Amino acid sequence: MKLSNKEWKQKLSEEQFKILREASTERPFTGKYNMHFEDGTYKCAGCNTPLFASETKFDSSCGWPSFDEAIEGSIEYKQDRTLGMLRTEILCTNCGGHLGHVFDDGPTATGKRYCVNSLSLNFNSNP
Template identity: 90%
Template sequence: MKKQEQEWKEKLSEEQYKILREAGTERPFTGEYNMHFEDGTYKCAGCNTPLFTSNTKFDSGCGWPSFDEAIKGSIEYKQDRTLGMLRTEIVCANCGGHLGHVFDDGPTETGKRYCVNSLSLNFNSKT
């Protein structure tokens, strides 16, 4: 999904643009979905691609929504060397929007912790 930057600026809020298009990060413990545990699907706020299901979400205590598994094919992984460390950035496979990072310190059997900015997500309830 290719959009011109002006189109993204018109579609997204200023805060969403900073995160999704400029790889920003929201402050911890401030996001709408950090402590959100309803049944449903979390989708990319940029293009509405389903990314995570509620049954993969857990409270990691890190201050951002955390998931132990993404919907197959929904995420692309990129090496991130910013902030003087090596991390794995996660972006939406459809629109390239920055979502957050994935770490190998999750408490479930996957061993993964997808640490995601709330502003990069929309939620669709199962009900």
């Protein structure tokens, strides 16, 4: 999904644009999905691609929604050397939107912690 910055700015809120298109980060403990634990699917706020199943979400106490596994094929991984750190950035494979980062310090069997900005997500409840 390729849109111009002008088209993205029309589609997204100002805060969503900063996160999804400019790789910004929302303040910790402020996102609506941080402590959200309903059954359903978390989707990309930019293009509605399914990213995470609710069964993979856990409370990591880090201030952002955390998941231990992504839906297969939904995430692109990119090395991120900003802020003087080496991290793995996660992007939506469909629209290239910045979602957050993945770390190898998760408490479940996968060992992963996908740390995601709430503003990069939409949620659909399971019927």
